[in-house]
Amino acid sequence: MASLAPSFGRGAMTNSFTDMKNAKVLLIGGNNTAENHPMAMRWVLKAQKNGAKIIVVDPRFNRTAKVADIYAQIRPGTDIAYLGAIVKYIIENKLYDQEYVKYYTTALYKVNPEFSFHEGLFSGFDEAKKTYNKDTWTYQLGPDGKPIVADSFDDPDTVLMKLKEHFKDYTFEKASQVTGIPAEKIKLIADTLVENRPGTILYALGMTQKTTGVQGIRMYAILQLLLGNMGMAGGGINANRGEPNVQGSTDMACLPHILPGYMPAPTDKHATLNDYAMAFGTTRTKQTIALLKAWYGDKATSENEFGYHYLPKRDSKEASQGHISIFENMNKGKFKLGLIFAQNPAVSTPNLELVWKGLSKLEMLVVSEVFETETAAFWQHPGANPKEIKTEVILLPAAMSFEKAGTMTNSARWIQGKPAAVRPPGEAKPDADIISMILLKLKELYKNSTDEKDRAILDLTWDYHVEGKEEIDLEKVLKEINGYDLTTGKLLNSAAQIQKAEPGTVSSGLGGLYTGVITEEGNHTLRHDNSDPSGLGLYPNWTFAWPGNIRILYNRGSADINGKPRDKDRALVWWDGTKWTGPDILDVAAKDKAPNTPEGSKVFPIADAKGALFRTVYAQPQAEKVSVELKEGYDPNIFKVAPILKEAGIADGPLPAHYEPKESPVENAFYPKQKNNPILREFRVPEIQKLGEAKDYPYVLTTYMLTEQFLSGGVTRNTPQLAELMPSNFVEMSKNLAKKIGVQSGDKVTISTARGKVTIPAMVTDRIQTLTINGKQVEVVGVPWGWGFKGLVSGDSINLVTNSVTDPNTGTPEYKACLCNVTKGDNE
Numbered sequence: 019m020a021s022l023a024p025s026f027g028r029g030a031m032t033n034s035f036t037d038m039k040n041a042k043v044l045l046i047g048g049n050n051t052a053e054n055h056p057m058a059m060r061w062v063l064k065a066q067k068n069g070a071k072i073i074v075v076d077p078r079f080n081r082t083a084k085v086a087d088i089y090a091q092i093r094p095g096t097d098i099a100y101l102g103a104i105v106k107y108i109i110e111n112k113l114y115d116q117e118y119v120k121y122y123t124t125a126l127y128k129v130n131p132e133f134s135f136h137e138g139l140f141s142g143f144d145e146a147k148k149t150y151n152k153d154t155w156t157y158q159l160g161p162d163g164k165p166i167v168a169d170s171f172d173d174p175d176t177v178l179m180k181l182k183e184h185f186k187d188y189t190f191e192k193a194s195q196v197t198g199i200p201a202e203k204i205k206l207i208a209d210t211l212v213e214n215r216p217g218t219i220l221y222a223l224g225m226t227q228k229t230t231g232v233q234g235i236r237m238y239a240i241l242q243l244l245l246g247n248m249g250m251a252g253g254g255i256n257a258n259r260g261e262p263n264v265q266g267s268t269d270m271a272c273l274p275h276i277l278p279g280y281m282p283a284p285t286d287k288h289a290t291l292n293d294y295a296m297a298f299g300t301t302r303t304k305q306t307i308a309l310l311k312a313w314y315g316d317k318a319t320s321e322n323e324f325g326y327h328y329l330p331k332r333d334s335k336e337a338s339q340g341h342i343s344i345f346e347n348m349n350k351g352k353f354k355l356g357l358i359f360a361q362n363p364a365v366s367t368p369n370l371e372l373v374w375k376g377l378s379k380l381e382m383l384v385v386s387e388v389f390e391t392e393t394a395a396f397w398q399h400p401g402a403n404p405k406e407i408k409t410e411v412i413l414l415p416a417a418m419s420f421e422k423a424g425t426m427t428n429s430a431r432w433i434q435g436k437p438a439a440v441r442p443p444g445e446a447k448p449d450a451d452i453i454s455m456i457l458l459k460l461k462e463l464y465k466n467s468t469d470e471k472d473r474a475i476l477d478l479t480w481d482y483h484v485e486g487k488e489e490i491d492l493e494k495v496l497k498e499i500n501g502y503d504l505t506t507g508k509l510l511n512s513a514a515q516i517q518k519a520e521p522g523t524v525s526s527g528l529g530g531l532y533t534g535v536i537t538e539e540g541n542h543t544l545r546h547d548n549s550d551p552s553g554l555g556l557y558p559n560w561t562f563a564w565p566g567n568i569r570i571l572y573n574r575g576s577a578d579i580n581g582k583p584r585d586k587d588r589a590l591v592w593w594d595g596t597k598w599t600g601p602d603i604l605d606v607a608a609k610d611k612a613p614n615t616p617e618g619s620k621v622f623p624i625a626d627a628k629g630a631l632f633r634t635v636y637a638q639p640q641a642e643k644v645s646v647e648l649k650e651g652y653d654p655n656i657f658k659v660a661p662i663l664k665e666a667g668i669a670d671g672p673l674p675a676h677y678e679p680k681e682s683p684v685e686n687a688f689y690p691k692q693k694n695n696p697i698l699r700e701f702r703v704p705e706i707q708k709l710g711e712a713k714d715y716p717y718v719l720t721t722y723m724l725t726e727q728f729l730s731g732g733v734t735r736n737t738p739q740l741a742e743l744m745p746s747n748f749v750e751m752s753k754n755l756a757k758k759i760g761v762q763s764g765d766k767v768t769i770s771t772a773r774g775k776v777t778i779p780a781m782v783t784d785r786i787q788t789l790t791i792n793g794k795q796v797e798v799v800g801v802p803w804g805w806g807f808k809g810l811v812s813g814d815s816i817n818l819v820t821n822s823v824t825d826p827n828t829g830t831p832e833y834k835a836c837l838c839n840v841t842k843g844d845n846e
Contacts, residue, residue, distance in 0.1 A: 023122060026119045030265050032571040033218065034430035034563075036555030038646045039064040040252030040588055043071045043210055043217035047097060048224030048234075052081040052727045055222070055258045056431075061555075062220075066253075075100070075199070076224065077720050078800050079785040088207060090199040093796060094720040094788055095228050095679035095835035099196040099688070101237040102188035102739030104208040106524065108244050109182045113212045115246030120171075121579045122621045123243050123629040125178040127165040128158040133672075135184060137691025138673045148697050152635045155672045157626075158601040163639035165626060169342060174377060177632040181240070184673050187623035187688060196687050197795070198789030215245055216253035216588065222260065224722070227834045229695045232827040233674035236633065240674070243629040249575025249605075249621060259429040260729060262419070266427030269531060269564070274332065274340060279529030280308045284326075285334040291323040292648050295656045299625070299638070299663040301517065303656070308516045310526040312498050317477040320522055321842045328474035340829025341367065341824050346702035348376030356383045359449060360416070362730035364392035364399065367804040368820035368831045369773050371706050374399050378407045386414040386452055391732045392806040392815075400807060400814075415446040418733075422448035424492045425543050427564070428501050433535055435543030450490040454482065493541065500536045501526025509537045514567055521654070535562045542567070552601035554588065567603055574607040575621045581613030593618075601616030625663040633672045637661035670697050670827045679835035680823040683712040684791055697826045707822050710772035715837035717755070719769065721803040721816055728804060735809030747805040747813040748781040751840065756782040761842050769801070769819060770839045776814035777844045799840055803833070 036063035038044065059082070066072055066085065067444045073087040073099070092100065108114050119125045132154040134141040142151035157165035158175065168176045190201040197204075211217055219238045228234060238255050239248075239499045247253035259265050271278040288294040295303040310324040318325040336343070347353060349372060356377065367373045376393045377383055377396045385394040390413060397407040419426075421442040427433045442448065447455075457480060462470045501510040502525050510516070513530030526533055535542055543549070547559035556569045561567055568578070573590040577583055581593025591600035593613045595670040598604045606627070611618035618625040625638035631744045644658035646746070676688050678693045686693045701707035726744035727734045749767060761767055763782045768775050778801060788795045800818040821836040 030268075030431045031256040031258075031417075031429045033256055033502070034555065034569060035061050035428075036430075036557060037107065037251055037254075037570060038062055038218060038220075038256075039068060039555055041065045041070050041218040043073065043214035043837065044220060044253065045073045045075070045207070045211065045217065046073040046082055046086075047073075047238075047265075048219045049220045049222035049258050050080045050224070050227070050722065051074065052085070052168075054178060054260065054723050056725065058258055064662060069765060071214055073207055073210060075207075077786065077798050078722075080722075085165070087548070088203070090203050090207065091787055091789065093196070093198045093791060093835075094718055094798065095230070095682070095832070096197040096676065097225060097234045098230055098237055098674050098676045099193045100199055100204050100207075101234075101241060102185045102674070103190050103193035104211065104217060105240055105244065106185040106188045107190070107205070107239070108206045108241075109178065109185070114244040115215075117516075117578065118246035119178070119244060121619065122246075122248075122575050123177075123183075124157075124165070124626060124631050124634075125171060125176060126167045126173075127177050127626070127628075128168055128173070128175040128420055129180050129634075130154050130156045130158060130175060132173065133180070135673070135675070136670075138675065138677070138686065138689025139696055140281035140673075143696060148699065150669065150697065152667050153687050155633075155635050155667050157636060159633055159710070163637075165636070173249075175626060181631055181673065185564075186537065187677075192282075192687060195792045196312060196582055197672075198791055209414050215246065216247045216250040216585065217442075218253055219243075220253050220258055221255070222258045224834060226828070226830050227278040227832060228825055229676055229680055229698055229825055229832045230670075230674070231825040231830050232668060233670060236668070236674045239629070240631055246575075246584070248629060249570065249572035250585065251570060251576065251590055254570065254572075257429060260723070262428060263426040265429055265431065266425065266433070269427060269528065273504075276308060277306060277529070279531040281307065281529050283332055284329055285332045286324050287334045288331065290650060291326040291652045291659075292650075292656050294326065295660040295666065297770065299661045300657045301663050302529075303660070304516055304519075305526070306527040307521045308501060308524050309529045310502065310642050311522060311525035312501065313479065315479040315525075316476050317473075317479075318522070320652055320654070324522060325477065327475075328477070328654070330356070330439050340824070341603075342824055342829060342831060343702075345372045345376040346707075347369060348379060348770045349703045349706070351677070353379075354381045356380050357386075358384070358393055359452075361390045362387075362393050362397045362732045362806075363816060365730035365732075365804065365815050367822070368833055369822040370399075370818040371774065372703060372822060374402070375706065378409055378467070380409045382410045382412065384412045384414065386416045387732065388416050388418055389732055389736045390808060391550055391730070392808050394584065395808055398807065408506065414452055415442075415444060415692065416452065417446050417448045419846045421446070422450075424448075424450070425496065431563045431609060433532060433543050433560050433564060435541060446618070448490070448845070450482075450492065450495070451488060454480070454490050455488065491769065493536070494542065495527075496536050496543070498525070498555050499527040499532050501528075501533050507701075510534075513536050521657070532564050532810060534566055535564070554590070554601065556601055558601065558603075563766055565605075568605045571605055572621050574619070577613065579614055579619060602675045625661070625665045633665075633668045635665060635667040637664040672693055678830055681710055681715070681821060681835070683716060683718060683796055683837065684794065687792060694773065696827065698823060699826065701822070706773075707773040709821070709823075710837045712837060715771055715839045716797070717838050717840055718798045719771070719816075719820070719836050720800050721799060721820065721833050721839040723804060724802045727802065731804035731806065731809060734804070736813050738810060741810040745811050747778050747802055749778045749840070750783050750786050750800040752786050752788050752797060753782055753784065754788045754795075755799070755840065759840060759842050765842065768841050768844060769799070769816070770841070771819040771821070771836060776816060776818050778814060780814070799838065807835065 074083040142155040163268040194201040314325040418440040513533045542562035576590040583589035590602040608617035805813040
């Protein structure tokens, strides 16, 4: 998620599932809660029973839409258009929460006068490099290095006026022409959001899997800030993650651009720890040092920059090093060995030929899985000649989730401990044990090495085992994640200790994100007290929520500038005259500072401490600058001269703008000279990664998941009961399209794109209607993506034909919108 505060990793739900009942309105856009998050749906329905309105915006009338008060069918990839119209409506009619916007957002900050936006491009665009120079994406700063605050919202230099100017052309009528949603329905959505506060927003992959995914979520952030919904019970922005522990895997940095706990991963521009501190600020640097102490223990000292040189440095010229880049580089022969745990990219990756050919160029592929998936058996894919594939494949039998102990972190940031229900069968092992066995073998193989680069493995602490066994003691791992005061040997109680301590005297395997999860008092992930004195669904003693057991992030925003609850029925924290109190734990603001002080009024943990309506490049300066000469390597004086926090902005602009999907049947109605996101990078394997045009592929294809066949189907398609419930994939299409191509439900159709073609049975339905886009009829077809050639039930994977173009910030592919043709029959 593109969160309000990407520092500190707050890319999860700001609130919780149990808090949804407090909302007066729920906007569900890019998320089919009823089918993909059925346990969450109970809280949506509780809210509705309490009188809340449910708004669903989706390309098809799904099971969530069935219970909606307002349903809007939208053309895939156009969310920013209708959301921009709502933002325009709110600002022009001054329907925003004026006090909240004044005190808790950047609305009054003055923007650099050299900043501009013209014909779809922000200032600083480099046509040759397809990148932005962000030097103008800044505030006007005073002598103290802090943003200049205007006297009035109407000052033309203010963020609010820049926002108003940016969306001036986003009328309801124009948004309707782009999205297909009737103009009066967009206005109805806007009025419903304005008239029912607090309101919450639920989203998932339907919003993120686009070339404007990050900016789409930014629209949600801007909307919720204007309405004063951030930090409120029943408010916030809530990303519903697709698996029980997707949030946990994100927290642990299963991504190339971050370290565990969401600290930025260094690049070749950050050769020393000093460079890192100057680039990202002292707050993150102290977190990173705590992480390095957890990893390298006594081997991490001030003399060797706490082991900073052990960290690999990413290539700063590499625009993306994510999922698609891995397979592009694999096709280029840059990898010899692949290790794949609990992922099935031979189903889940767009443009599947990229995966099949990439894996065939490896010398060895190791897959750890419960079943033999399409990835483990990629050499059997349709059209393959196994004799020509030289890759040696090793399948490691992994334990199912209920066969292993540990913790799961859900979308609401609740870290919940669990025992193993049963032992794994046969030779199957939990992931932690498998990883440990590999690491210990590596240490053994490298033990006599004198190569400096191998010290990163040899110096790594690894003392997690149950005595006398190969099994990992997961509580030891949790304690390392929590962190220690190394001067006393005691477990840390809060992340604040990391910032207050001398660097190198504390450790934390997650940089403080989970600190407090297990203390000298005990393992809080095992707490099962389901009392809820507030009645707000906080359940403060049920397991533990990061950070610091705060249940609703940014909750300082639930109180006004004087510290009084903004909604007495949903009060979370308040100032009683001497201290902050309330049923939740105060977030961000200093707990001992009065509400109208700079420290006691902070709501958001970013460099300017306010909700970013304009996503600027900004460094929070030290209170007093100290002039020192920095030497090579670690210099403790760095903490006196580096900024406290430094924000780099978003790659494709400080404000969201509507761009068409890379493959689109129409031009960009807002910016005719700039159809697509201008900084989309070029494909690396163009002979596989092909693009189509509307003249050849006139229809829009989108993808989604099913309750019965979940994600890539690696488990569900091997479950007999689920295979019986959903034995075949299908393509949903309108009755108009079915009539046009002469098919009925059950007939086979061929879906073709520039990447290839698949054959799938048709499902003719009213759930998808023909859209009118700028006077032109546009057909949308939808296909579940969790199918492949293995399992008890099998079928063509739609990801053979989807597009591998990605969002320039996250590297997330544009699964949700590409061009296709649909014809009757099997056109093999």
